[in-house]
Amino acid sequence: MYFVKGKTRIVIVLQEWGIVIKLAKIRLWPVLRHIKRILRHPSDTLEYIRIERRTKWWYWSSSIKQPLLAGLMENWCEFRFYRKTRLKILQPTFFSVGLFNIQKYAEPLDPNTEGFWVQLIRIVSWSRIGFDHHHFSNPANFAIAENKLVALDYGNPRTTKILFRCGDKIHDQFDPSKIIPAR
Numbered sequence: 001m002y003f004v005k006g007k008t009r010i011v012i013v014l015q016e017w018g019i020v021i022k023l024a025k026i027r028l029w030p031v032l033r034h035i036k037r038i039l040r041h042p043s044d045t046l047e048y049i050r051i052e053r054r055t056k057w058w059y060w061s062s063s064i065k066q067p068l069l070a071g072l073m074e075n076w077c078e079f080r081f082y083r084k085t086r087l088k089i090l091q092p093t094f095f096s097v098g099l100f101n102i103q104k105y106a107e108p109l110d111p112n113t114e115g116f117w118v119q120l121i122r123i124v125s126w127s128r129i130g131f132d133h134h135h136f137s138n139p140a141n142f143a144i145a146e147n148k149l150v151a152l153d154y155g156n157p158r159t160t161k162i163l164f165r166c167g168d169k170i171h172d173q174f175d176p177s178k179i180i181p182a183r
């Protein structure tokens with residue numbers, strides 16, 4: 001068993017059981033810092049609300065929502081997207097209660113794998129995939145299972161949009177023998 005720190009989740013890898021558990025990160029510290037800033041500069045905050053008055057409260061409070069809820073939302077979206085589409089490119093997510101997900105284990109690609117991103121944009125053009133290139137250019141978000149590329153991290157709506165359109169094509173055409181493992 002070992003732990004991996006993701007952007008919004010902490011992943012407990014239970015390789016011997018063939019599963020991982022993704023725990024949503026709930027980051028209190030940035031929220032407390034934000035509240036402290038509001039309390040220190042109440043007039044700035046009121047001015048901001050006045051200018052942005054048409055903006056919904058939840059949007060304004062994204063600096064609170066993001067650190068508290070991003071992991072929970074990604075977990076739930078990942079599970080729902082898998083359950084609804086069952087795309088071949090998705091590493092199966094078996095279960096979710098938001099706070100944690102259970103997903104099938106596959107050994108992630110090393111982030112320094114060479115030839116990964118180049119092959120992806122050859123299969124699906126930059127114009128389709130470029131607006132989420134941070135995600136897709138990081139091989140650690142993917143794995144090779146049964147000699148096919150699978151996605152491990154698909155909780156973000158930007159990512160699911162691309163996978164929904166191009167996931168089958170990527171899964172069918174990606175050739176694992178053309179990537180070079182990190183030395």
Ligand SMILES: Nc1ncnc2c1ncn2[C@@H]1O[C@H](COP(=O)(O)OP(=O)(O)O)[C@@H](O)[C@H]1O
Nearest residue numbers: 004006007008009011104105106108140152153
């Ligand atoms: N199904 C899985 N099997 C093995 N390792 C995984 C699996 N899912 C995630 N990981 C590892 O955990 C890391 C973080 O998981 P990820 O789903 O990307 O979380 P986050 O959305 O928080 O970035 C991945 O980069 C990968 O190394």
Ligand SMILES: [Mg+2]
Nearest residue numbers: 006007141153
């Ligand atoms: Mg990730």
